[in-house]
Amino acid sequence: xxxxxxxxxxxxxxxSNACLPVLPGVMSFGLICGAAMVAGGLxxxxxxxxxxxxxxxxxxxxxxxxxxxxxxxxxxxxxxxxINLRFAMFSLSIAPHVQGLPARVRAVFAYALADxxxxxxxxxxxxxxxxxxxxxxxxxxxxxxxxxxxxxxIAGVFVGAAFPREWQLEFTVSLTLLALGVANMRDRxxxxxxxxAGVTALLAAGLPYRIGLxxxxxxxxxxxxxAEQWIRASSGx
Numbered sequence: 001x002x003x004x005x006x007x008x009x010x011x012x013x014x015x016s017n018a019c020l021p022v023l024p025g026v027m028s029f030g031l032i033c034g035a036a037m038v039a040g041g042l043x044x045x046x047x048x049x050x051x052x053x054x055x056x057x058x059x060x061x062x063x064x065x066x067x068x069x070x071x072x073x074x075x076x077x078x079x080x081x082x083i084n085l086r087f088a089m090f091s092l093s094i095a096p097h098v099q100g101l102p103a104r105v106r107a108v109f110a111y112a113l114a115d116x117x118x119x120x121x122x123x124x125x126x127x128x129x130x131x132x133x134x135x136x137x138x139x140x141x142x143x144x145x146x147x148x149x150x151x152x153x154i155a156g157v158f159v160g161a162a163f164p165r166e167w168q169l170e171f172t173v174s175l176t177l178l179a180l181g182v183a184n185m186r187d188r189x190x191x192x193x194x195x196x197a198g199v200t201a202l203l204a205a206g207l208p209y210r211i212g213l214x215x216x217x218x219x220x221x222x223x224x225x226x227a228e229q230w231i232r233a234s235s236g237x
Contacts, residue, residue, distance in 0.1 A: 010133065011134075013140060014137060015137040015138065015139065015141040015144070016144045022116045022145075026149050030156060031153065031155060033051075034051065034157040035160030037060060037156075037157065038156075039160050040064035041067065048154055048157055056083075057149065059084050062076075093118075093122055094121065097121075101135065112143070112145075114142070114145050114146070116145050117142045120141050121142075195223075196222075196223035197216040197219055197220025197223075199216075199219075202216075
């Protein structure tokens with residue numbers, strides 16, 4: 001007897017719902033990545049194609065930044081391979097949970113593997129080892145993360161197309177750092193730290209020797225530590 005459709009759909013929806021808290025960060029990262037690719041010199045068509053076929057935000061940022069500085073293709077390819085080495089370990093970890101599926105399905109799952117999707121899925125599989133529905137759960141997680149990132153990145157491409165061409169190199173580097181910062185804002189403490197650092201650096205931008213950057217970094221560290229202590233105290237830990 002085949003499994004009822006509702007029983008297959010339930011873990012899929014559970015996976016999609018479980019990753020909802022991380023989607024705003026995923027979308028912010030995607031938006032900045034899309035803008036950075038166009039600011040780095042890619043056409044809108046090239047940028048959208050890279051978003052759809054590569055689907056690796058950090059590697060895309062590195063590739064665009066290296067290309068903007070005139071790095072050889074072999075260097076760009078090597079950097080991308082090194083940055084994405086972690087996915088080999090992710091795949092080995094996920095593989096036992098998708099055994100028995102057709103090769104084409106496993107290929108799609110491999111393409112859709114992302115940091116957030118992996119972390120959410122492997123945590124669920126570890127906490128519920130005997131629970132059925134691992135495959136639809138993983139499908140729900142990966143589809144939600146993929147759709148959020150790709151949609152936001154494509155929107156970022158059209159936002160980035162409005163930036164002046166003379167901003168290309170410096171603006172690409174700034175967007176790259178901003179994207180990496182957004183990707184690492186995983187809780188309230190890190191978000192407050194980033195906000196404090198940014199506001200302080202902006203207010204101190206007129207100071208000589210770019211000391212405003214140092215002040216911003218110091219403010220971010222201080223606010224992050226204080227926020228972390230306050231959050232722990234509030235939660236009774």
